[in-house]
Amino acid sequence: MGDNVIEFFDDLGRKISQAGQSAVQKTKEMTDIVKLNSSIADEEKKIRNSYVEIGKLYVSLHGEEHEPDFDKLMADVHEAEEKINDYRKQIGNIKGIVKCEKCGADVPANSSYCNSCGAAMPVTETPEASAQEVTPDVQAEETGESEE
Numbered sequence: 001m002g003d004n005v006i007e008f009f010d011d012l013g014r015k016i017s018q019a020g021q022s023a024v025q026k027t028k029e030m031t032d033i034v035k036l037n038s039s040i041a042d043e044e045k046k047i048r049n050s051y052v053e054i055g056k057l058y059v060s061l062h063g064e065e066h067e068p069d070f071d072k073l074m075a076d077v078h079e080a081e082e083k084i085n086d087y088r089k090q091i092g093n094i095k096g097i098v099k100c101e102k103c104g105a106d107v108p109a110n111s112s113y114c115n116s117c118g119a120a121m122p123v124t125e126t127p128e129a130s131a132q133e134v135t136p137d138v139q140a141e142e143t144g145e146s147e148e
């Protein structure tokens, strides 16, 4: 009986230490996976940045005569750029400054001439707020037709 008890505890001890080792192993595997996933994310970021650079390069080389496949993307970029310009103008309006179209200097909105290059400033007109008709699309009609 005594031997059996000792054997039992020996065996138990071995099992516990094995379980401990496999827990350590599991933890190591988990950290390795986290590290590898982080490396993947880093590389994916590089790819995204490269794609952005490829896009910019393409636009600078072929912006004027691009393949039709690029129409939509080019239009999107132009639209966004125009919006940015418009937002910048709005910021200028709030701050009371306009950009000189010749040299790009910030000029007080009421100036007749650019205080940097001397160019005549365009007469500032208050742009009409474009009143867009907002028709809420509330068509909650339910047709009781059943398709077969």
Ligand SMILES: [Zn+2]
Pocket: 100, 101, 102, 103, 104, 105, 114, 115, 116, 117, 118, 119
């Ligand atoms: Zn100027």
